[in-house]
Amino acid sequence: PPSTVAQEHQQLHGLGVGRADSGSERSDMQLGDPDDNVDGETQRGSGKDGGGKRQQCKNLIAERKRRKKLNNRLYTLRSLVPNITKMDRASILGDAIDYIVGLQKQVLCSHKSGRFVRIMDEIAALGLQITSVNVTSYNKLVLNVFRAVMKDNEAAVPADRVRDSLLEVTREMYGGGGAWSSPLPPPPPTNAKLDGMDGQAVPAAAGDHYQLHHQVLGGYHHQHLQYLAMD
Amino acid sequence: PPSTVAQEHQQLHGLGVGRADSGSERSDMQLGDPDDNVDGETQRGSGKDGGGKRQQCKNLIAERKRRKKLNNRLYTLRSLVPNITKMDRASILGDAIDYIVGLQKQVLCSHKSGRFVRIMDEIAALGLQITSVNVTSYNKLVLNVFRAVMKDNEAAVPADRVRDSLLEVTREMYGGGGAWSSPLPPPPPTNAKLDGMDGQAVPAAAGDHYQLHHQVLGGYHHQHLQYLAMD
DNA sequence: CTCTACACGTGAACC
DNA sequence: TGGTTCACGTGTAGA
Numbered sequence: 001p002p003s004t005v006a007q008e009h010q011q012l013h014g015l016g017v018g019r020a021d022s023g024s025e026r027s028d029m030q031l032g033d034p035d036d037n038v039d040g041e042t043q044r045g046s047g048k049d050g051g052g053k054r055q056q057c058k059n060l061i062a063e064r065k066r067r068k069k070l071n072n073r074l075y076t077l078r079s080l081v082p083n084i085t086k087m088d089r090a091s092i093l094g095d096a097i098d099y100i101v102g103l104q105k106q107v108l109c110s111h112k113s114g115r116f117v118r119i120m121d122e123i124a125a126l127g128l129q130i131t132s133v134n135v136t137s138y139n140k141l142v143l144n145v146f147r148a149v150m151k152d153n154e155a156a157v158p159a160d161r162v163r164d165s166l167l168e169v170t171r172e173m174y175g176g177g178g179a180w181s182s183p184l185p186p187p188p189p190t191n192a193k194l195d196g197m198d199g200q201a202v203p204a205a206a207g208d209h210y211q212l213h214h215q216v217l218g219g220y221h222h223q224h225l226q227y228l229a230m231d
Numbered sequence: 232p233p234s235t236v237a238q239e240h241q242q243l244h245g246l247g248v249g250r251a252d253s254g255s256e257r258s259d260m261q262l263g264d265p266d267d268n269v270d271g272e273t274q275r276g277s278g279k280d281g282g283g284k285r286q287q288c289k290n291l292i293a294e295r296k297r298r299k300k301l302n303n304r305l306y307t308l309r310s311l312v313p314n315i316t317k318m319d320r321a322s323i324l325g326d327a328i329d330y331i332v333g334l335q336k337q338v339l340c341s342h343k344s345g346r347f348v349r350i351m352d353e354i355a356a357l358g359l360q361i362t363s364v365n366v367t368s369y370n371k372l373v374l375n376v377f378r379a380v381m382k383d384n385e386a387a388v389p390a391d392r393v394r395d396s397l398l399e400v401t402r403e404m405y406g407g408g409g410a411w412s413s414p415l416p417p418p419p420p421t422n423a424k425l426d427g428m429d430g431q432a433v434p435a436a437a438g439d440h441y442q443l444h445h446q447v448l449g450g451y452h453h454q455h456l457q458y459l460a461m462d
Numbered sequence: 463c464t465c466t467a468c469a470c471g472t473g474a475a476c477c
Numbered sequence: 478t479g480g481t482t483c484a485c486g487t488g489t490a491g492a
Binding site for chain 4: 055058059062063066
Binding site for chain 2: 066069070073074076077080081089090093094096097099100101103
């Protein structure tokens with residue numbers, strides 16, 4: 001008699017699954033079948049194993065709920081990402097990753113007073129000469145444009161070094177304005193790839209005196225959009 | 232002798248798993264054990280089932296590769312999302328969803344010539360009187376700030392109506408500049424919730440003559456950041 | 463037929 | 478001890 005786990009699989013597969021019910025997280029399906037006498041368990045010859053079965057049943061429904069929650073999260077994620085190409089789980093995640101990478105070329109951070117002078121000091125500390133500063137404000141938004149050139153007696157500092165320093169400056173005064181404050185805390189071990197520098201070629205330290213634009217554009221309710229570009 | 236599927240599980244569990252190898256997607260583990268004689272298959276009494284086992288083996292490694300790819304995608308997604316709270320799969324997705332929702336309050340679209348006059352026409356078509364326009368440009372970015380008031384002889388148009396119209400204008404000239412062009416094409420059936428209007432209270436048509444700010448800030452390489460606010 | 467993608471139940475690890 | 482999360486192998490439906 002080959003009544004093994006495979007039969008349980010078959011029995012449970014036939015139940016209603018009620019897919020894609022967004023929002024509600026209830027699934028009323030009873031499956032406590034008492035006719036289930038598999039003869040395994042040569043080890044641990046305790047006479048009562050019905051408690052173990054009951055426990056496994058709990059695990060079963062918990063796992064179903066977990067799977068449903070994960071799927072719902074995945075669907076909402078897919079709903080947020082535009083130009084979705086495929087319906088695959090992997091493609092959903094991949095498109096979401098690309099979308100976030102694209103969005104993160106603008107970097108938002110919360111507003112903190114004193115950020116302006118902090119950025120000025122940092123640019124000066126990098127050995128750059130600020131040639132012009134433009135501050136445009138409207139409503140609750142602030143747009144700062146810095147233009148700086150390399151000093152003659154200073155060593156050439158790479159462009160990405162400048163970028164990292166300025167990003168660090170605007171990130172060190174972190175403020176959890178919304179649910180999302182500052183990017184790139186890279187604890188997870190994967191290919192982060194967020195350059196924040198956009199794809200175009202950067203002349204870096206190759207140019208004679210390269211300009212630098214640093215743009216901080218603040219959002220409503222004490223939030224700032226920060227953008228960095230060079231030429 | 233209870234040698235069933237559980238034993239196969241146990242045998243395969245002991246293999247090396249080599250987790251978190253980003254980039255390389257190769258796993259060289261051979262598992263073609265010929266000592267595998269389970270006596271099931273009372274149905275379909277065909278004499279040869281060795282081919283079926285070989286096929287299942289293929290499915291096994293394919294499934295492993297799929298799982299690894301999904302996990303890698305999930306880790307990269309987690310690496311992109313700031314202020315991650317938990318390491319759970321569900322929390323990763325939830326934080327990513329919140330992050331995208333937060334980012335999408337700025338709306339980016341690709342640059343198209345003629346957008347400025349298009350927005351002007353649309354504002355005029357809405358029965359609003361443009362009082363001032365500010366255009367700031369630097370590098371390859373464009374920032375447009377429109378301020379408009381309600382005409383006296385016009386009916387009061389709701390604020391969200393204005394918002395939708397302007398978003399529609401800037402979205403109808405779609406251009407796939409990057410991998411992500413325009414938000415809210417809501418094909419997937421879930422809670423989209425992207426308001427594009429930020430959380431603050433909007434006076435809507437209640438004010439006597441309300442101003443309107445429409446801000447289009449273009450990004451490098453023919454991309455535009457679009458932001459909409461009212462007061 | 464093969465190949466791909468998915469849901470399923472289950473054992474195990476960690477609070 | 479139960480609760481929760483994860484990885485695993487398998488069955489199966491659709492190209």
